[in-house]
Amino acid sequence: MPPLSNLKIAVSLSFILFIAGCHSPTDNQNLIDYNAQFPKISGGTLINAMTGEPSGLISMIAGESASSAISSNIFNSLLKYDKNLELEGDLVEHWDISTDQKTITFKLKPNLKWADNNPLTSADVLFTWQAVTNEKNASPYASDFLLVKKAETPDPQTFRVTYDQAYAPALDSWAGLQILPKHLLEGKDLHTTAFARNPVGSHYYKLDSWKHGEHLKLSRNANSVLGPARIDNLVTRIIPDNSAQFLELMADNIDLMGLDPIKYSRIIPARPELQKKLALYKELGNSYTYMGFNLKHKPFDDVRVRRAINYAIDKQEIIDGVYLGLGINIASPYKPGTRWSNPRLTPYPYDPAKARALLKEAGFTDSNGDGILERDGKPFSFEIITNQNKEREKSAVLIQRRLKEVGIDVQIRAIEWASFISRFIKTGDFDVVVLGWGLGLDPDQYNIWHSSQQAPGQFNFIGYNNPKIDKLLEQGRLELNPDKRMDIYHQFSATLLEDCPIIYLSAGYGLTAIHKRVKGIDDPAPPAGIGHNSQDWYIPQSLRRNEISAH
Amino acid sequence: MLVGISLISFFIMHLAPGDITSNEAAFNPKASEESRQKLREMYNLDKPIIVQYGLWLKRMVTLDFGQSFASHQKPVFWQTTDAEGNVTEGLIQQALPITLMINLLGLAITLSLAIPLGIIAARKYQGWQDRSITLFNFIGFSIPGFWLSLLLMYWLGVVNNWFPISGMHSLNYESLDTWDKIKDTFSHLFLPVVIPSITGLAGITLFVKNGMLDVLQQDYITTARAKGLGEHKVVYTHALRNALLPLITIIGLSIPGLIGGSVIAETIFAIPGMGKLFYDAVLMRDFPVVMGILTIGSALTLVGNLLADVAYAWADPRVRRGVAKT
Secondary structure, rough: HHHHHHHHHHHHHHHHHHHHOOOOOOOOOHOOOOOOOOOOOOOEEEEEOOOOOOOOOHHHHHHHHHHHHHHHOOOOOEEEEOOOOOEEEEEEEEEEEOOOOOOOEEOOOOOOOOOOOEOOOHHHHHHHHHHHHHHHHHHHHHHHOOOOOEEEEOOOOOEEEEOOOOOOOHHHHHHHHOOOOOHHHOOOOOOOOOOHOOOOOOOEEEEEEEEEOEEEEEOOEEEEOOOOOOEEEEEEEEEEHHHHHHOOOOOOOOEEEEEHHHHHHHHHOOHHHHHHEEEEEEEEEEEEEEEEEOHHHOOOOHHHHHHHHHHHHHHHHHHHHHOOOOEEEEOOOOOOOOOOOOOOOOOOOHHHHHHHHHHHOOEEEEOOOOOOEEEEEEEEEEEEEEEEOOOHHHHHHHHHHHHHHHHOEEEEEEEEEEHHHHHHHOOOOOOOEEEEOOOOOOOHHHHOOOOOOOOOOOOOOOOOHHHHHHHHHHHHHHHHOHHHHHHHHHOOOOOOHHHHEEEEHHHHHHHHEEOOEEEOOOOOOOOOOOHHHHHHHEHHHOOOOOOOOOO | HHHHHHHHHHHHHHHHHOOHHOOOOOOOOOOHHHHHHHHHHHOOOOOOHHHHHHHHHHHHHHHOOEEEEOOOOOOOOOOEEOOOOOEOOOOOHHHHHHHHHHHHHHHHHHHHHHHHHHHHHHHHOOOHHHHHHHHHHHHHHHHOOHHHHHHHHHHHHHHHOOOOOOOOOOOOOOHHHHHHHHHHHHHHHHHHHHHHHHHHHHHHHHHHHHHHHHHHHHHHHHHHHHHHOOOOHHHHHHHHHHHHHHHHHHHHHHHHHHOOOOHHHHHHHHOOOHHHHHHHHHHHHOOOHHHHEEEEEHHHHHHHHHHHHHHHHOHHHHHHHHOOHH
């Protein structure tokens, strides 16, 4: 059989050719005890991965999460959140609020420097404010900063802003605005400047190299305004596919990866070799999934119907079925454990009997015996739309089943994101959506719930209109005292829960696997998440990856 | 021709709902509708489509493909240099060489395997060799590429650590010497090149086999055998040349694929090529990039077809004389 052996030779030849180009594995990792005690030392490289590449590193222009994930290691803001999500100074030593609550004075820390050794002063802060509010830059985040009536710099260390009226979310907005260097950007077009791919910042790290479509490498900034970080280099590889990322994690080519519930609770625990080298972390995520009603459509304008549907849905079933138990049931649109979340509220329990009673009270009966309720001869039937997101689709399926049990007929449609937004959300052409909201760190949710925010493209697309809520939202914006503000938002969440314009389905946990060579991680995670002290993470010398053989 | 293609693709693209401001990242309560409107004005997206097309065409006449909406206004096609000498590379300029290299290597491997396999199958027609090659082809043809990719990535990359799993280069690529750089690149390219060639093998092998079977039954082969020529000479000198003629057409037809790349393979292997670029641009409604790729793609396709026709005429005298006789 000469032809076949020809083929064999050809195939094995090409194999040998390519294998010769690879490194032989030096796998002594199984012998290492990662749980031993190690001294805290600096150095080493942490490799992680993300699915998308940032478009640029000026996050006020780029606006996407990939950009801010990287740029938040390079740039500082005036303020930041501590591990309990309370505000503290970042570039700022302290800040004062005037008695009329309209003026905020920020005092910068002394002797701040950019990575290129130029001094960082209040002029840079003023420049950044001008940039974000400049119409030409069309920053998506401009609106908070346009409320500043006057911004001034009495001296190089002081920055003062005055608002027309007290604006409580202001402090949060200054915690989100990354300060840019004036001396490098003055007169440049922020949309095209090469600075976005070669930035100079003030934070723990500076950009070392950026290989398009492959990786970004950050190295320690000697001038870091908050002192040195322990790990020398942060490498972020761009790996669009989640399965490929997981394979890289298994092969020890990346140190850190966000997981989905299946990997977290099924795949990794089932493999001892992975358990040996990976530590799993769970933290409360920054978002929740909800089912929202189009309140302008009948019968969702009736609070009894909304409550009935809430009682008819088994939220725990969704958490267990869709998130494998890795989520919690919430009763307010705030992260549990933070001051804004009202601890006295409890979610609607699963109670189909109560749901049936409420529906009956609202005039729905099954008059023709087909199992579907009717009112005025019309069957109670609606469509849930959602975008193509697996968790949301699965949640919708569980909802469909539970609502059928109380006599409501539900169809489900999943739509590509851009079409979803422009064809259904903007036009208000929907009955019910299953979607998610991010849990902002500031409690102000004016844009989502206030009745004035219903124009196409604005975020109160469910058409919620409740004068009591409007008033609380307005008050909350005017009050800068955290304790008084807390009372306002506790009332706000209580009213919202009672009125039930949306049904909170679940808040999933953020799940992360980190290689055990990385030490110094807080477990269990504080409200701010495990990343809050990443500058103190360290990799003991003996556990470092042999950087020459790293693929 | 190109105007027609660009006109059609421009309008189809704008038929899709939404624009650059309706991507998922923009669904953020901190981003106001006014700022999205400003962005639309900045990119002329508020103008009627016909005006937008006119603006685009006007730039195209000077071969200016414009700037991406989504990637920090990177040039779509070729690099630009700003006042301080900072070079910004074009998106297609970065992606096209990668995709071309992978696909050309893949095509070379496919052809170098498919031609011998096709010949063997034709010579041993209905024999066990033919049957096992057909079976192998069917398996290769039916296996989903992404699935095979993930299995091989797991087996060769995780279990055995023979090949890198994804990416184009090692992280320490810059510090390697030239020989190691070549080795590094080849080991990274191995999986993304070999897997599509295995799954693409089936079609071409069958093609070669059928061409060969046809030719082997023709009179001049009988004549050659009657002359007493050795079987080897008959098959490889006389028959093969004619049997391979239709391959030129196949290769010509594969040119759009060569520059288009594959979204799935590029996503799995984390390769910044043309397929991923195009797919992301469509999802982001990044019109200049979509239009740039379609225009350059269709121009290259036309050139490819022309080259295939010319090559056909060169290889087959009957085509040259216009006597289309079989």
